[in-house]
Amino acid sequence: MITTSALTLFGLGFGSAAILSVASKLLYVKEDPRIAQVEDLLPGANCGGCGYPGCSGAAAAIVSGKANAGVCVVAETEAMVAIAALMGQTIEEREPEIAFRDCTGGTRAEERFAYAGIMDCQAAAMLHGGSKSCPEGCLGLGTCVAVCPFDAIHMGPEGLPVVDPDECRACGKCAEACPRGVISIVGMTSRLLHLNEVTDCLAPCRQKCPGQIDIPRYIQQIKAGDYDGAVNTIKERNPLLMVCGRVCPRPCETVCRRNNVDSPVGINMLKRFVADRELHGGTHLPVPCAKDTGRKVAVIGGGPAGLSCAYFLRRLGHSPTIFEAMPALGGQLRYGIPEYRLPKADLDWEIQGILDLGVDVHLNKRFGKDYDIESLKQDGFEAVFLGIGAWQASGMYAEGEDLEGVWGGIEFLTAHALGQSIDIGKKVIVVGGGNTAIDCARTCVRLGAEVIMLYRRTRAEMPANPEEIVGAEEEGVQFKFLAAPTRVVGDENGRATHLEYKMMELGEPDASGRRRPEPVEGSETLMEADLIIPAIGQKPDLTCLYDDDAESCPVETTRWQTIVADPDTFQTIVPGVFTAGDVFTGPDLVISAVGGGRKAARSIHYHLQQDGDIPIPDTLQRDLIPYTMFKEVTGVRQSERAQMPHLCHGDERNCTFSEVEGALSETEALAEADRCLHCGLTCYDRDMEQPEEKEQQIL
């Protein structure tokens, strides 16, 4: 029996071994020995943070070329270098990424209902969207904290997750677990490329800003005394913060929730405060740029759109070259905005900061004459940005406007900025009610003339900034409202001597919502003038785009002389040719041009890196989000808005081109930052109840 048993087992074993031996010979598959070697170099944490099932999966992916040597989120640089050496790869510096929480709400967002045992974010989000009145914000249940394999995230006192940057490995588990998209893994490039989405934590000011600046964030940084941090936050969206701090008409402030309490936060004053701090510090704060890609991009036009586009392209690692027709960069910042509002020396300083990043410049090069799109392509430029602005003044459509002594508003300001001597005489009539008209009027006052502004509607309907109108009035500019020019009268030498105008009265509202001015018959009056400046609008000069025969133009244009492009990607009908700024939108704000420049740079980046595939988010923010626009803001006490200090007084103000407005002091800036309600989509900071108020309630 024992013998039989032994023989049987031996036979079975031998049979199995024989079969396996033959099978191993016949079925042998050569396996890459590097898989085992790579696996030995990995830390063996099996955390899954790399996206593969364990370290052996990651090792196989590295050897098959599906993953790079740095795929492991736990391995130190030493292991990464060893794996790369084994795989014959080289280690390149990777842009650091980290988990980032974009929600300001936390416990400030009102609860919609009380939980009954379902204490994780995903379940709560599935059940009526969560507990908070905000449909997008953090639910504060800490699911992200539970899933973090590196203990790099914890719930802070405000009910919001706080990321420890030293521990975060950017594995993405928190972002994956968050049902609201509050947490994302971001590096500098993804932050620069991000467009506002309705699912972001967008305070009303963030929604309204054409530059998409994270306004609540930089105001909080100012409040915390982190002024450099505030500058960096602004520079992620706007390289011209010093300029905008001076000339921006502040659309953000029009939707500030404080409007419902007292007056809006002085957002632009705060921007100017930190920008001036950097300016007076004398050195530009370091701006990080991605690794060089070596891709050349031609930026045509050195105005705000072109400068912005070049700045963001450079930060994304590309090599932009600006081609400018004028002798200096800045576009209408330099030639359209007078010195007393924007000192040229300060503008030069800000532009130099952009150029120092590694942007090439060719001045006095006119597009269509010195070069064109074809020649740029031959020179190795892989994409072109057209930001040639709106330099042509619109006419008054009045008889005699071509007489000598009639200057278009932008032409006048440009000639003055170029230092050309202009005979303005003693009496100047400026026609128009916008900021350019005011700039012309205030410039002429400084040149010693008596100035009358003619506007066809009432003062309340003037599109210029109210502060500008008051400033002009204080400097002696006279206004004649409800008056429209009809004819320019000249002398025998062909020089304008008078402007004939008609009085108007307001009729029914027109498409713009303003009441349409209608002429009063028989009210024609002559007004004496040495110089007449129609400043009633501008349009792009597109002649440079046309061939010599002036018939064919490579890009499509509109009847307003603007270039047609995709409103999301800014790409024209010519692949690889992008546009933004006034030549695309028509005359608009500096910050709109800056925002357009960034969006175009984003599109160019994708065009170069992804063969023309430019992604547009599904939840892109296009308009103000209705539920975030409050009619009533409760629980906030009134406080006084800061006043911008005046730098020039009395005669000095009218006679020199010195800067008129100053910056806030640090104390004023901190007080103004403290007025910010730190809004999210629906949440905002309410004032704490005062002890006496509590007592009164108890009584």
Place this chain on the structure above:
Amino acid sequence: MQEYFLLFIAAIFVNNIVLAQYLGNCPFIGTSKNTGVAIGMGAAVVFVAVMATAITWLVQTYLLEPLGLGFLQTLAFILVIASLVQFVEMFLKKMVPPLYKSLGIFLPLITTNCAVMGIALICQRKEFTLVKSVAFAAASGVGFMIALVVLAGIRERLEIRRVPRAMRGTPVGLVMAGLMSLAFFAFKGMI
């Protein structure tokens, strides 16, 4: 036909190999953290259990029993199953690489899976025919797979819940397995 239907229902629900027979607990806890992994492991168990049961039935019927060596059953079955798994692994790697990749690490894990061994032994104890043994093995494998996938689904949700630190991972997994086992006992009344 009814007999096979009852055999299936009994093997999957009433006498579930892991929740009622308590076999194969190691892979049950070890590979039930992720639903995808659980499906892979379950499929591998079905495949190997069917093949192992068929071969061990042949070994028992045509080798051990005629020689009166029934007491060598356990040793012989271990030998056969281990060799079979090795062979299947080599075969799949060479001939069906996509299936081999999808089964991945689970094939070698099954070498020491007592559920497979248990299924083969149960078939012998109940004196099933070859066809019935194969049917029972397939049904038991499916029962293992269902239990594994359900537990994985529960554990995936547990990952994002506030579980006391000392109970995280395997401890709470075992508690859940126990609760599932209680739930499966309710099927006892079915047949």
